Amino acid sequence: MKILAFTDPHGNEQIIREVIKLAKLKKPDLIICPGDLTIFEKNLSEILEKLNKIKIPLLVIPGNHEEAGDMKKICDKFENIIYLHRGIFEINDYVFFGYGGDGFSSENKEFEKVAKSVEKRIKGKKVVLITHQPPYGNKLDNLEYFDHVGNKSYRKFIEKNKPMLALSGHLHENFGAMDKIGKTIIINPGPLGKLIKI
Known part of the structure; x- marks a missing residue:
């Protein structure tokens, strides 16, 4: 399976055009965006409408610039957009498991509750975890003056469930970063996108 992943374009029209061009050229099976499509939901409907026209399923979660309920209502209007x-x-x-929003907490108890309910459904399957904030303790969450700022709840989930891939964004300083937690490949694809074969 071929995935085109991109994150944090923050409504930049040129970046959205480049992602659409790349999708048409490479023809991935899925497109994934781990959040912050916009700056506080500005032009969210218009951006999703453009991405919907590619006719490739787009899996999307909110970042810290989108409100979950508002984003869901808009996503539900489009055939090829999967909230x-x-x-x-x-x-x-x-199996793709998504959890968006946040971006600034060291742990997320609500994620842990949701993850617990999902774990039985994903057991023994090829899992891809999609979060906005990166997991804790790797190249994706390491900032020069703050050390590691990722989420420990996401890391625990990865260590326990061993997804094959984890995608996140949020930290612009680490666009393009790749690392591993155990055997799980973790990637911040950045706004211009990364083609990933799984």
Whole structure:
């Protein structure tokens, strides 16, 4: 399966055009955005309408610039946009689990509750975790003057459930960063996108 992942374009029209161009050229099976499509939801409907026209499923979660309920209402209007916050999406042998929002906490008890309810449904499957904030303790969450600022709840989930891939964004300083937690590949694809084969 081929995935085009991009994050944190913050409503930049040129970046959205580049992502659309890349999607048309590379023809991925899925497009994934781990949040912050916009700056506080400005032009969210218009951006999603453009991405919907590609006719490739787009899995999206809110970042810290989108309100979950508002984003869901807008996503539900589009055939090819799949709102993944607090949910899963299954295709072939793969399960995608998304949890968005936040970005600034060291732990997330609400995520832990949702993850617990999802764990039985994903056991033994090829799992991709999609969060806005990166997991704790790796190249994706390491900031020069603050050390690690990722989320420990996401890391615990990765260590316990061993997804094959974890995608996140949020930290602009680490766009393009890749690392591993155990055997799980973790990537911040950045706004211009990264093609990933799983």
